[in-house]
Amino acid sequence: MRASLIQIAVDPDESVKARRQRAASLIAAQRGADLVVLPELWPVGAFAYTAFEDEAEPLQGPTHDIMAKAAADAGVWLHAGSFVERAADGTLYNTSLVFTPEGERAAAYRKIHRFGFDKGEAVMMGAGDELVTVALPQTTLGLATCYDLRFPEMFRGLVDAGAETLIVSAGWPERRRAHWTLLAQARAVENQSYVLAVATAGTHAGVEQSGHSIVVDPWGEVLAQAGAGEEVLAVEFDPARVATTREQFPALKDRRLGLAPPRL
Numbered sequence: 001m002r003a004s005l006i007q008i009a010v011d012p013d014e015s016v017k018a019r020r021q022r023a024a025s026l027i028a029a030q031r032g033a034d035l036v037v038l039p040e041l042w043p044v045g046a047f048a049y050t051a052f053e054d055e056a057e058p059l060q061g062p063t064h065d066i067m068a069k070a071a072a073d074a075g076v077w078l079h080a081g082s083f084v085e086r087a088a089d090g091t092l093y094n095t096s097l098v099f100t101p102e103g104e105r106a107a108a109y110r111k112i113h114r115f116g117f118d119k120g121e122a123v124m125m126g127a128g129d130e131l132v133t134v135a136l137p138q139t140t141l142g143l144a145t146c147y148d149l150r151f152p153e154m155f156r157g158l159v160d161a162g163a164e165t166l167i168v169s170a171g172w173p174e175r176r177r178a179h180w181t182l183l184a185q186a187r188a189v190e191n192q193s194y195v196l197a198v199a200t201a202g203t204h205a206g207v208e209q210s211g212h213s214i215v216v217d218p219w220g221e222v223l224a225q226a227g228a229g230e231e232v233l234a235v236e237f238d239p240a241r242v243a244t245t246r247e248q249f250p251a252l253k254d255r256r257l258g259l260a261p262p263r264l
């Protein structure tokens with residue numbers, strides 16, 4: 001299976017409209033891949049909080065339509081990263097979209113763990129509450145967005161729902177890049193799954209982005225990692241290795257659920 005992770009740069013001197021067109025061109029160049037993945041909030045920038053209201057779109061808005069066409073034109077499964085969704089009741093969500101190679105929307109995932117503690121996304125956006133998996137012919141994807149990477153129980157939930165390839169679409173700060181690489185490998189090892197984690201490059205709202213998108217196999221080996229700048233990370237991997245890893249080293253079968261709490 002061939003995947004292309006588009007580590008697009010988000011810089012304030014490029015308009016959202018121009019970046020959407022540029023993303024579509026980058027996707028067009030990936031014809032021949034099975035799966036193309038974009039990062040979190042690449043149209044507006046994950047830390048461009050002051051622009052969230054103005055750039056919010058309905059689920060089926062400009063980002064949706066341009067990405068649907070880009071998937072169909074390139075004939076690829078497309079995880080289109082996320083955008084700021086304005087729901088019918090006015091609530092904003094950090095929403096990822098997946099399209100089939102025919103340009104049909106296969107899934108929408110609203111980020112479950114909002115980042116920012118007492119500011120930014122955490123106070124400006126609603127939280128999703130549904131795990132999302134997407135069955136491709138070669139593998140089942142489990143969807144996660146950025147800060148979700150820190151919550152292993154969410155990934156276990158995705159694996160329990162059938163996920164074999166975990167997608168992390170992110171706008172991760174350079175300051176915590178060591179966590180990015182470590183956690184991507186941890187999620188792969190503990191879930192005996194591929195992890196395809198794509199981050200943005202560039203600097204916006206004063207936050208330098210990490211880049212260093214990464215693909216990890218179910219044994220925890222790094223198959224490929226990008227540098228800091230804009231780049232397309234292309235990898236080939238064998239989805240059947242998830243089943244063989246889980247058979248040969250069946251740690252997932254040794255889980256002990258429902259343990260008693262400590263006695264006081």
Ligand SMILES: O=C(O)CCC(=O)C(=O)O
Pocket residue numbers: 046114115145146147148150171172173176179
């Ligand atoms: O967890 C982190 O360090 C980064 C999270 C983040 O930037 C986000 O979710 O937007």
